[in-house]
Amino acid sequence: MATRKVGSAGRFGVRYGKTIRQRIVDVEKKQRKLQKCPYCHRLMVKRISLGIWECKKCDSKFTNRAYFVE
Numbered sequence: 001m002a003t004r005k006v007g008s009a010g011r012f013g014v015r016y017g018k019t020i021r022q023r024i025v026d027v028e029k030k031q032r033k034l035q036k037c038p039y040c041h042r043l044m045v046k047r048i049s050l051g052i053w054e055c056k057k058c059d060s061k062f063t064n065r066a067y068f069v070e
């Protein structure tokens, strides 16, 4: 059975299991959008690197979740 309905996580192949790949898809969907700044609440936050984020609006740099901002 070669049906792939997991989108961007299809590249990981079958060996990680479906649930884990579904989680990766969820994370990557969030990651691709601009994130919301916890200080000025605008969608202007870009990911600098793992867990480090920067808001283009109020210039704050902060740490948060590795792949998206809570």
Ligand SMILES: [Zn+2]
Pocket: 037, 038, 039, 040, 041, 042, 055, 056, 057, 058, 059, 060
């Ligand atoms: Zn901000």
